[in-house]
Amino acid sequence: MEFDSEANTVRLDLSSQNQQKVLRSFKHQIDTLSQFILRLSKFYENVNPLLDKELQVLRGHLGGKVNFTLAEVSIGKLTALIMENSDQVRQQNQKVQTLLERAVKSLQESSTLPAPLRQETQSFLQTLRQSHASLYSSLPHFEQVLSLCQKALTNLEQRQRAQIPPVSEENLHLADELHQQITDELKALITQLGDSDSSDVDLVEIRNKLVRGLEHHELLECCLIIIRAILKDVLQERKHAERFISGLHKTLTNVSQTVGDSLQSSQASYQEKIEHSTALRQHIQGIEIAIDEAVDLALLKQQANEYLGKMSATLDRREKADQEEQLQLMNLLREMKDQLTHLEQETNEYKQRLLQQKYHSHHDPLTQIPNRNAYNDRIELEYRRWKRYGADLSLALVDIDHFKSINDNYGHAGGDKTLQVIAQHISKCLRSTDFMARWGGEEFIVLFPQTSLEELEKPLEQIRQQVERIPFKFKDRSVTITVSIGAASFVSSDDVDSVFERADRALYDAKRQGRNRWLINKGS
Template sequence: MLKPNSLATEQQTDNLDAQIKHSRNILLQIPGIPVKIKRDLRELFNQSHAQPAAQTTQAIHLLRLYERVVKILTHNSHTLSQAFPSTSEHALLTQLNSELQNLITELDFEGESGDLLADIRTKLLLGVNSDTLLELALQVLRLVIDGTQYERKSSEKFLQQVNTALIKNLKSAGQNLQQSTENYVHRQEINQELNQLVTRGQHELNKLESPTTTAALNSLFGEITSLSERLDQAQQREQALIERMHYSKNQMEALFELTQDYRRRLEDQAQRLLQDPLTKVYNRTAFNDHLELEYRRWIRSQHHLRVAVLDIDKFKAINESFGYLAGDKALKIIARTIHKELNKTDTLARFSGEEFILLLPERNDNECHQLIQQIQRNVARLPFKFRDKHITMTLSGATSAFKESDTPEIVLDRLYRSLQEVKKYGPNQLAWK
């Protein structure tokens, strides 16, 4: 039962891997895209991607690169006409169109993702221009991610059902085995008593002198002996059955451990899908999930609920002056510094490139204000050193509490407008709402 599901999961993993590679190749074949994007593509595929969770992370990064390329090509509409000579444009489009169709036919997703992929293939069969081809490739990549997540959730549900059934079967098998063992022991005791009676009877029979009585009793004891032998045979068969039950129970326990291992791996993958791969804090998707849960709880209880966004000042200059590795190092250190000040009920996420966002439930205004200012002070004290040059990094922040008829969308919009306003006054500022 687990094997077909495991094979299906492996097939989906292989399909995702093929889609990622071909989507990367489609991007690399487009002349005129920035060198930085090409370098990011090559670095992305130098990383290990043997696990489904790593593949999904790669797909997400590739999706972002696609979006950047689409934006670049949109703002520079003349790029395509210059990049593709009229004599070769049609051939390249035909090739890419065909490759994308072949990839779609290899994907076997169920539900809405499968239906949408079929619709995209129909459009490709009718023929599309270069702009539409890019958009459709982007849609395919998104659907692959959605389909993979759907398959993962289906696998989780399947494993949960198998796990529940195994627990029930293990309990039943244990009870049956215990009862059979007790019956076997009891029957063994009865058989021993019967054998003892036969032995005693034969001993007493030897003392009798009457030939008639002796013959009658010999016949009776012969029948008893035959019955005892049949009981011995039944006892042997029962012992063999108990051994088979032990074997079956051990097999079920091994299968149970296997499902537990699959379950732990799926949970680990699910956790990594909600984690920013660089800083190891929550990503935007995970934060939105937490925000929605806290918002619903706030509607019921009206507890203190505040959101804060922290933006690294002049982060772009760090990347440009010292390289992206320096920027990545700074992001990781700042994330750890922020996380150290939080408690278990707080939520920290990387919301965009250089922005972190906090969800602070059950804290009053004074506590939140002190916390955010402490985080700003701690980050400003960090001894950053890039290329033998000491750098001070600061955070500009904005925070807003939920009140009256607020929704998450309203609060986030208010938050970002406040952040843009406060950054006009310089670095290391805090806007309080």
């Protein structure tokens, strides 16, 4: 009898140890799942204010002491919000189609619209009314509306050209300035778009045309082509985002279901263990009562064996239940791990894609230095620091002298190589705290934090000399290339535009005085 009692005690201890081990494993896996969902919710924020609010609630339920009951409610709300967003997209598509119809109707109402073009707009309007409103169908409609507007504008220009007297020299000069400004902006856009789709023949051809020079109507055609390229990129990125959000929604739903199943299983197992423990206590109490009331040793032995047999059966059931629970738990955890691993892979891929896009949108693909977008972000940061702390901040514009002649004499490849080499050499003259970006064409912009007007002279001269000493060689001919620099510093009443204008005036004066020099505008 003593041997059987000790054996049952050992089995009870082992069962308790296995239970504790399973519970620890379950807690570790749940903690891992909670932390991953927390990180995932951070990645998904800023898509929609209501989603952000509910994601914050979910993080509260999963951070610190985990509350899966409330977390499951939050996951349900998130699922509903994602479905609501889909409805909003459909409403927006319908609104876009309505706006397109209004635009075409407005074009039809023009008294100067020729009959063939009016008939074309009427035919397109009928097609538009019969089409199903969606993001994908709206994009070609946008292109057709733009094409119709272009034709109407061309017709209007022809009519006006026959009626309007010759334009004054001043207006011609302003038109040329605007034409050049649009050309420079298109060059910057082409540079960014060309990096994401370097095989696009249209973009390459437009870039070459912009360098050679275009008429006004050709410039408008280039604008339309670039708009189509931008819409193409937007649509492609929209597809990637939709696939990612759909996968995220599906995985969150599966995880929610798995967590719910796990909680139900754990609750049932917990209730069963309570029943087993109650039965064991009753058997032990029965043995104690039998010992207290025993008058016959043989009868006591018989009663003790009966109770021990019941205890052994209870322990067997409990051990079997523990094994089944552990097996079920391991299967659930394995399934959750597979789902989360797949989701983590998709998230990492999408995150890498976003990082790559951010890099391309903030770097010039030719010189691999920051571009105008990156400069806009950096100048905003430096300007806020300057306003808050009052430390010196200076700005310089660096322009390559006679760059057009380099393209004309040595081709675009020679011009591209010149930009790359000069960008590298200017970077060598800068401190780690300084910032340089390609502003556009042959122009660079440099920020000098914590640099006064007096301290600015040394780096500007260093840049000028460094570029002048570069041993360029084109077609076996040594060529000296120089730069002109205009600079200015922030003063008390300045904003970003006013300092840029002063630096630009200084650059203009430097070129007017003979180039290959730097000038600092010290005015306010």
